[in-house]
Amino acid sequence: xxxxxxxxxxxxxxxxxxxxxxxxxxxxxxxxxxxxxxxxxxxxxxxxxxxxxxxxxxxxxxxxxxxxxxxxxxxxxxxxxxxxxxxxxxxxxxxxxxxxxxxxxxxxxxxxxxxxxxxxxx
Amino acid sequence: xxxxxxxxxxxxxxxxxxxxxxxxxxxxxxxxxxxxxxxxxxxxxxxxxxxxxxxxxxxxxxxxxxxxxxxxxxxxxxxxxxxxxxxxxxxxxxxxxxxxxxxxxxxxxxxxxxxxxxxxxx
Amino acid sequence: xxxxxxxxxxxxxxxxxxxxxxxxxxxxxxxxxxxxxxxxxxxxxxxxxxxxxxxxxxxxxxxxxxxxxxxxxxxxxxxxxxxxxxxxxxxxxxxxxxxxxxxxxxxxxxxxxxxxxxxxxx
Amino acid sequence: xxxxxxxxxxxxxxxxxxxxxxxxxxxxxxxxxxxxxxxxxxxxxxxxxxxxxxxxxxxxxxxxxxxxxxxxxxxxxxxxxxxxxxxxxxxxxxxxxxxxxxxxxxxxxxxxxxxxxxxxxx
DNA sequence: GTGGTCTAGACCACG
DNA sequence: GTGGTCTAGACCACC
Numbered sequence: 001x002x003x004x005x006x007x008x009x010x011x012x013x014x015x016x017x018x019x020x021x022x023x024x025x026x027x028x029x030x031x032x033x034x035x036x037x038x039x040x041x042x043x044x045x046x047x048x049x050x051x052x053x054x055x056x057x058x059x060x061x062x063x064x065x066x067x068x069x070x071x072x073x074x075x076x077x078x079x080x081x082x083x084x085x086x087x088x089x090x091x092x093x094x095x096x097x098x099x100x101x102x103x104x105x106x107x108x109x110x111x112x113x114x115x116x117x118x119x120x121x122x
Numbered sequence: 123x124x125x126x127x128x129x130x131x132x133x134x135x136x137x138x139x140x141x142x143x144x145x146x147x148x149x150x151x152x153x154x155x156x157x158x159x160x161x162x163x164x165x166x167x168x169x170x171x172x173x174x175x176x177x178x179x180x181x182x183x184x185x186x187x188x189x190x191x192x193x194x195x196x197x198x199x200x201x202x203x204x205x206x207x208x209x210x211x212x213x214x215x216x217x218x219x220x221x222x223x224x225x226x227x228x229x230x231x232x233x234x235x236x237x238x239x240x241x242x243x244x
Numbered sequence: 245x246x247x248x249x250x251x252x253x254x255x256x257x258x259x260x261x262x263x264x265x266x267x268x269x270x271x272x273x274x275x276x277x278x279x280x281x282x283x284x285x286x287x288x289x290x291x292x293x294x295x296x297x298x299x300x301x302x303x304x305x306x307x308x309x310x311x312x313x314x315x316x317x318x319x320x321x322x323x324x325x326x327x328x329x330x331x332x333x334x335x336x337x338x339x340x341x342x343x344x345x346x347x348x349x350x351x352x353x354x355x356x357x358x359x360x361x362x363x364x365x366x
Numbered sequence: 367x368x369x370x371x372x373x374x375x376x377x378x379x380x381x382x383x384x385x386x387x388x389x390x391x392x393x394x395x396x397x398x399x400x401x402x403x404x405x406x407x408x409x410x411x412x413x414x415x416x417x418x419x420x421x422x423x424x425x426x427x428x429x430x431x432x433x434x435x436x437x438x439x440x441x442x443x444x445x446x447x448x449x450x451x452x453x454x455x456x457x458x459x460x461x462x463x464x465x466x467x468x469x470x471x472x473x474x475x476x477x478x479x480x481x482x483x484x485x486x487x488x
Numbered sequence: 489g490t491g492g493t494c495t496a497g498a499c500c501a502c503g
Numbered sequence: 504g505t506g507g508t509c510t511a512g513a514c515c516a517c518c
Contacts, residue, residue: 189503311518
């Protein structure tokens with residue numbers, strides 16, 4: 001995985017894990033890959049992954065059974081959705097609204113750009 | 123001026139200046155306030171403003187007459203619009219698209235959120 | 245290191261770093277000395293080195309792994325060569341051509357002067 | 367006249383005046399345009415032209431008859447040539463030699479670049 | 489430890 | 504007065 005955005009890497013990893021959970025790839029109650037495995041997978045320092053997991057644990061998205069491993073917590077999917085949504089509203093929406101206002105961009109134009117973006121990924 | 127976002131202050135100042143130009147408050151060919159005056163105005167260190175202005179100069183948005191002052195460059199408004207748009211496409215659009223996809227949010231919902239955001243400001 | 249020319253120190257540092265890369269003393273993918281170490285080495289303020297590194301990063305010559313250090317980027321050598329060459333063509337060639345024209349100096353004479361210059365260094 | 371290079375404007379004006387004299391457009395003993403006229407012509411602050419002229423006077427290239435005007439001094443052409451040549455050797459040659467060395471550029475390549483440069487002007 | 493940002497203040501060349 | 508550079512030193516987030 002590569003990390004481009006200005007966000008801290010541990011936050012990007014958080015997004016990545018949340019997305020897995022939201023998409024249902026990692027289900028509630030299931031055991032996740034170990035911190036070490038994740039670190040290898042993401043090519044990142046284990047401490048960094050650790051930090052992410054601690055934060056997700058505090059949010060109740062993950063739960064940590066000592067000596068056993070990390071698990072997706074009860075209601076973790078819902079909480080992950082809430083977390084992502086709140087972060088989006090707090091961090092991104094204001095920027096979007098500002099930019100649209102200054103550039104006099106309307107909803108239609110924004111949606112056009114977003115669709116372009118989505119197509120480009122396919 | 124207050125600085126909230128995660129962006130560095132000098133980048134926020136850049137947005138601020140570009141917005142002025144885009145809105146036509148500072149017109150092409152006109153002289154801008156001096157770096158020092160801007161610094162006082164924005165309650166920021168002159169070096170920080172300088173750094174912003176250097177970047178905008180490299181983008182052709184500002185031009186510098188030695189010993190005289192900073193001016194909005196020829197075609198500066200257009201370039202400022204392009205810059206803001208490109209930054210938006212590069213930095214923000216991917217985040218928006220990602221988030222919408224993961225949260226299965228459709229255009230209507232996004233626009234709803236944005237309108238809420240705009241109302242909240244009034 | 246001593247700094248003679250009219251160029252700003254941070255630009256001379258840029259030339260210095262590029263030259264290291266071009267000469268192969270610092271290879272692509274390798275980690276460079278930290279900003280602080282370079283500053284000590286060159287007897288210069290760390291901020292000054294930072295400024296240079298930021299510019300080289302924007303040119304794709306250096307790349308930055310957060311919290312780890314600065315590395316010579318992929319294709320960094322080629323880019324460094326291009327950068328130096330372009331700077332030379334942009335800044336120096338016109339001066340050379342102008343001077344030769346006004347002073348009615350021909351190629352042979354120029355080369356003579358350059359060889360004198362090179363000898364003087366030995 | 368436009369001023370691009372990093373040289374101070376008053377120095378560029380000096381080059382400009384010297385070139386006129388070397389080329390014989392302004393002959394020894396002849397009266398030059400007034401400082402004010404030059405300033406208008408070059409779109410520059412009269413003080414700046416003044417400064418240039420003072421320096422050229424110190425070099426014996428110009429002579430100033432108070433209340434009458436500026437004249438090209440006796441032997442001014444020869445002195446102008448010397449001045450330009452010395453400046454070139456002092457300021458530009460070292461940079462050229464350095465760059466050629468780092469980029470492993472030989473004389474033939476340099477001459478090729480210069481000829482390109484000269485053609486581009488025609 | 490790393491880079492990155494910001495401040496404060498000095499100094500310079502230039503106009 | 505203007506922009507531009509540099510220093511010194513602090514503080515931050517990140518790994």
